[in-house]
Amino acid sequence: MVTVAGAALSVAAIRGVVNALPAVIPESLDLYDATEREYQAAELHAWLSYFLSALTCTVVNRPSALSLAGPVLNPLGWLHLARAAGIPVAARVVSSDDLATARSVAADRTEPVIWVSGMEARTAAQEHTATLARRSGVAYLEAWFEDDGAGGVRLTGASSLPDLASQRSRRAIVAALGL
Numbered sequence: 001m002v003t004v005a006g007a008a009l010s011v012a013a014i015r016g017v018v019n020a021l022p023a024v025i026p027e028s029l030d031l032y033d034a035t036e037r038e039y040q041a042a043e044l045h046a047w048l049s050y051f052l053s054a055l056t057c058t059v060v061n062r063p064s065a066l067s068l069a070g071p072v073l074n075p076l077g078w079l080h081l082a083r084a085a086g087i088p089v090a091a092r093v094v095s096s097d098d099l100a101t102a103r104s105v106a107a108d109r110t111e112p113v114i115w116v117s118g119m120e121a122r123t124a125a126q127e128h129t130a131t132l133a134r135r136s137g138v139a140y141l142e143a144w145f146e147d148d149g150a151g152g153v154r155l156t157g158a159s160s161l162p163d164l165a166s167q168r169s170r171r172a173i174v175a176a177l178g179l
Contacts, residue, residue, distance in 0.1 A: 016058045016177035018140075020162045022067040024048065058177055060116065060140045061160055070138045070160050078132070078143075078158035085135050087128045090146050090154040112142040114169055116176035125153045132158060140173065 001008050024045040026037035049063045061070030073081065075092075083089050113125045117139040121127040125145045133141035138160040145153035163169045 011055070014055060014057050016060070016179065017052065017055060018060050018162055018164070018173055018177075019052055019062070019069050020164055021048070022069045022072050022161065024068070058117070058139065060162060060173055060176070061138045064137065071136050072160055073136070073158075075157055079155065081135055082128070082132050082155045082158070085131055087132060088148060088152060088154040090156045092156070111168075112144050112163075114166075114172045115141050115143070116172045118176050119172070128153070128155060129158075133160075136160065139176075140169075142169070 001010060002014075003009070024041040026041040029037045029040050029044070032040045045068065048068055052059055052063050052068065063069070064071045066072060079089050079092065113123075113129045115121070115126060115129040115133050117133070119126075119130070121130045125143070128145070129141055129143040132143060132155070133139070140162050141158055141160050142163060143158040144156045146156050148154050162173060
């Protein structure tokens with residue numbers, strides 16, 4: 001049993017989980033004494049890793065050794081993984097500022113391609129996004145592309161953290177969960 005919004009819910013009744021929390025940050029646990037926060041964050045992180053991994057329903061995205069929200073790669077990590085998968089990658093000049101957030105790398109890109117496990121890929125960008133998601137083991141991936149000038153696309157960035165502020169992301173996740 002878990003408590004959700006004050007109500008007891010059987011774990012078996014959970015139909016899907018959208019996991020957008022890469023880590024438990026000690027500073028966010030302000031109900032604990034400052035000297036206890038680091039320990040409590042580690043304990044909560046370990047419990048969430050177990051709980052999210054043990055669920056039999058769809059979890060977007062399941063924990064990995066890197067993060068509670070799956071293999072959350074930095075911008076260079078996504079480009080490296082894409083290149084290894086044979087996905088065309090745009091030339092990039094990267095600064096240390098870009099490494100702070102995946103979205104900063106793709107801030108000036110077109111609308112992201114959103115892929116959630118089970119979706120059908122209809123375009124080259126969707127197929128590349130699906131391939132990259134499967135290679136990384138995530139159930140949700142946003143990817144940004146640029147036109148290569150020859151009728152194809154090149155990856156410019158990606159993020160496996162669901163953008164829950166985006167209506168497109170929410171709709172794709174809801175559809176994938178069958179809700």
